[in-house]
Amino acid sequence: MNIKIYQENRLTRQPFFKTLITYLSENNEVQLRTLHQEFSKESHLDRKIGTYIDAGLILRKNKRYSNAFHVFSDADFEPKQIEIHTNTPQHLSYDHPFFVAKGSQIERLLDASQIYQTLSNDVNAIKLHETTQFGFKTPENNNPVKATLANYFIKLEEGVPLSAFENEIYARIGDVDPNYALKYMTTFLLKFSNHSHIKARTDIFIETLEKYHYIEQISEKEYCCKLKFSTLCLETKHFDEAKDFIAAQIGQTQNLPDFIEI
Template identity: 35%
Template sequence: MIKVINPSRLTRQPFFHKLINYLDRHDDVTLREIKHEFANFSNIDRSMEEYIKAGYVLRENKRYRQSVPLLENVTDLSLDQEVFVRDDSPLYQELLNMRFETHLTNQTNQAILVEKTDFLREQLTLSNYFYRLKQQYPLTNQQQKLYDLVGDVNPEYALKYMTTFLLKYGRKTELMQKRRDIFVDALVILGYIAPNEAGKYELKLDFDKETLTFRVKKALDKP
């Protein structure tokens, strides 16, 4: 099956995904056959013209075939790049094994949060969470837990409170939070801090006090 990773407004459409894979399995398909196969979808003519204009579908002699730019190698692949790849190919496995580094900053202070992620951005990181919300992509189960806590929060607002709390570790090795704070709870869900036996929070990130950089020690392998 052809998968679309980091889809655009056009390529995230359910009809597009089904059509591309249908055309990938069948040759010399007519528009009548397409309309019969996808009778439950509306505006097929308009959608087909959009896909043809974008170069994803090729029309020749009233016959249609898929022409998406399938991934040929992972060299120079950048995070968040739209990718078309067969999920049974070795390239897809290479893609799943790739790791990237992300940096989050804010306007309140000079703190930098450095995280590592997979190409699909399924790992539980703050950068991945903000990215999926912005792109309106489905959340993973772990990301959903974060959403249940903070919702569709403004990234700048969230980072202001999260980094302000984290920067306190420049003076102490453990911190007390008397009142419940959803952003402190979010840091716990992320695994960036953890409560100890004394009921205080310990930092689980590497912290460079000179550059005010917080770095995740180890990327999670499971979404």
């Protein structure tokens, strides 16, 4: 079985972990000596497997090993749960990795669903709201994924490979502290709440906002803002069970325009 991992952490991103769980999904309840034979070239094999067991990802029972997690497929959901529908946009959260069968309708709907991101800083109350695809960390088959500033900061924090566009951003601002960057970016954006055009000398943060099409240069030293100011506030809902989160997330299909909240 091909397995896709969502909301990965440090352990699930390890290449050997992905290789191991694929093997165990096809060869359940394997003895340790079989794993040593199969992965004879893998260094520190016992230590790595022990770490996965401690994290609750691999199960050791009666000296045999298997995957300790459920792989969600279309069979886990009622037909009405995986119909294409639109729920009221919300911030949905689930705190752990979860596993989905590749090629399933659930995978397709998850990747196409939307997440609503909010960037804030500790200097002012301005918030930048963005929308992107749920599968932005693991795009498949070169499917285009909308770039957002939140995606960039998340990928840097979690060590997720950057896209070609994000590498262009990295060449400008590097691994900058998000709070530091947002302090300057939001202060600049706030000026557009009272003026349709702003004159300013360009810098790396203004260039970054322009790259993301949040502002547009209309003359040599003049900019306009392409985002609207709004008071829209999305509710937040937390889930304790992966299945409930998946069912709710695939209903997040509304692509909200990015906006600035004061």
